[in-house]
Amino acid sequence: MSCPLRRLEELGANRLLASLTDDIEAISATVFNLPLLLVNGALVIGGLGYLVWLSVGVFLITLVVVAIALILFS
Helix, strand or coil, X not given: CCCCHHXXXXXXXXXXXXXXXXXHHHHHHHHHHHHHHHHHHHHHHHHHHHHHHHCHHHHHHHHHHHHXXXXXXX
């Protein structure tokens, strides 16, 4: 978007269209996955909230296990 017109003309229509096509694919993939991410996030938060209500000790153990899993798989 911030590229000067002269530079766009130097690149040519083929390279410009190829670049825009890649951007559209990335945006459409994000729009497709965003609702899934939000629903799954709400389920996790709700489940953890319910777990806190049931037992704070089990909740803390769960947080430790999740933290260790995130460290190991990152």
